[in-house]
Amino acid sequence: MKLLTHNMLTSKCMKAVTVGYPLAINASDVRVSEVDFNPDFIAKIIPKVDWAVLWNAAESIGQLEGLPKEIVENYENDQDFLKKAHHVLLEVDVINGELICPETGRKFPINNGIPNLLLNEDEV
Amino acid sequence: MPFLKNLGVEFAVEIGSGSGVVITALASFLACACFATDINPEACQATAETAVLNGRKVDCVNMDLLGAFRNRLFDVLLFNPPYVVTDPCEVVGNGLNRAWAGGFHGRQVTDKVLSTLDLLLSEKGVCYMVLLKENNIQEIQRFMNENNFKSDVILERKLRGEHLYVVKFSRIL
Numbered sequence: 120m121k122l123l124t125h126n127m128l129t130s131k132c133m134k135a136v137t138v139g140y141p142l143a144i145n146a147s148d149v150r151v152s153e154v155d156f157n158p159d160f161i162a163k164i165i166p167k168v169d170w171a172v173l174w175n176a177a178e179s180i181g182q183l184e185g186l187p188k189e190i191v192e193n194y195e196n197d198q199d200f201l202k203k204a205h206h207v208l209l210e211v212d213v214i215n216g217e218l219i220c221p222e223t224g225r226k227f228p229i230n231n232g233i234p235n236l237l238l239n240e241d242e243v
Numbered sequence: 244m245p246f247l248k249n250l251g252v253e254f255a256v257e258i259g260s261g262s263g264v265v266i267t268a269l270a271s272f273l274a275c276a277c278f279a280t281d282i283n284p285e286a287c288q289a290t291a292e293t294a295v296l297n298g299r300k301v302d303c304v305n306m307d308l309l310g311a312f313r314n315r316l317f318d319v320l321l322f323n324p325p326y327v328v329t330d331p332c333e334v335v336g337n338g339l340n341r342a343w344a345g346g347f348h349g350r351q352v353t354d355k356v357l358s359t360l361d362l363l364l365s366e367k368g369v370c371y372m373v374l375l376k377e378n379n380i381q382e383i384q385r386f387m388n389e390n391n392f393k394s395d396v397i398l399e400r401k402l403r404g405e406h407l408y409v410v411k412f413s414r415i416l
């Protein structure tokens with residue numbers, strides 16, 4: 120699971136959950152792998168990302184690598200910033216661990232890079 | 244396809260990616276972030292492997308439809324749903340039966356996606372879905388029109404006794 124994906128996931132489908140966002144990450148195995156850097160693409164997705172959630176997620180698994188806490192001005196033209204964003208969004212992969220619902224504490228396992236957010240019938 | 248290149252896709256997703264060949268092909272063709280979901284854990288594994296074998300990035304999540312994704316993220320949504328007309332009680336669990344069992348009119352799973360499409364697609368988002376003649380395309384088109392979506396049949400094919408359509412749904416602006 121990439122941190123971009125984490126940025127998009129919620130547990131809102133559970134009954135008794137109102138927002139279910141952001142999910143906490145408990146990572147036991149994190150892998151970093153190089154992905155081609157496409158600055159235009161990163162610049163286009165930054166407005167769609169919840170930056171505070173991304174920053175906290177990266178910090179919680181020790182993968183900040185100098186990522187600024189706030190989006191910088193004129194980020195479209197800031198190669199250094201875009202490169203850091205690229206790294207955290209796309210190159211960091213949580214391979215094993217769990218996601219945790221902020222409201223109920225329900226844990227969702229991540230195995231082999233794939234989070235399991237399936238719910239039992241009595242949870243929906 | 245030229246349409247998708249011009250649309251400026253940032254996020255694409257396939258629901259029920261199964262083996263993963265469809266979303267992997269899309270990932271080869273568009274420079275966007277590609278995601279996949281499947282209710283079957285083995286299908287999720289298969290999707291991840293297919294993407295890697297082809298040198299593509301697809302992030303796969305085991306979930307029911309797009310239930311665990313935030314709203315209105317996706318510019319492209321692909322779904323080849325379980326569309327076979329079956330007894331509704333066959334649409335249970337997360338095994339292989341979920342690859343085909345479509346329940347009443349084969350629409351049980353399809354309808355869940357179509358009736359919430361407004362919450363799944365981004366402002367410019369489009370959805371491509373495989374449907375069967377028995378799913379009653381006209382009725383679906385009428386329903387979608389009431390919900391401010393237009394439906395275009397972009398492909399029609401008769402295959403092994405199945406009469407299939409690929410229908411594109413897009414917002415009426």
Ligand SMILES: C[S@@+](CC[C@H](N)C(=O)[O-])C[C@H]1O[C@@H](n2cnc3c(N)ncnc32)[C@H](O)[C@@H]1O
Binds near residue numbers: 260262283324342
């Ligand atoms: C007809 S198969 C399509 C497989 C593959 N996408 C293809 O085109 O070859 C339907 C797929 O949808 C999955 N599926 C069925 N119901 C689902 C649901 N509610 N949420 C997510 N995936 C589902 C099945 O497990 C199966 O992999």
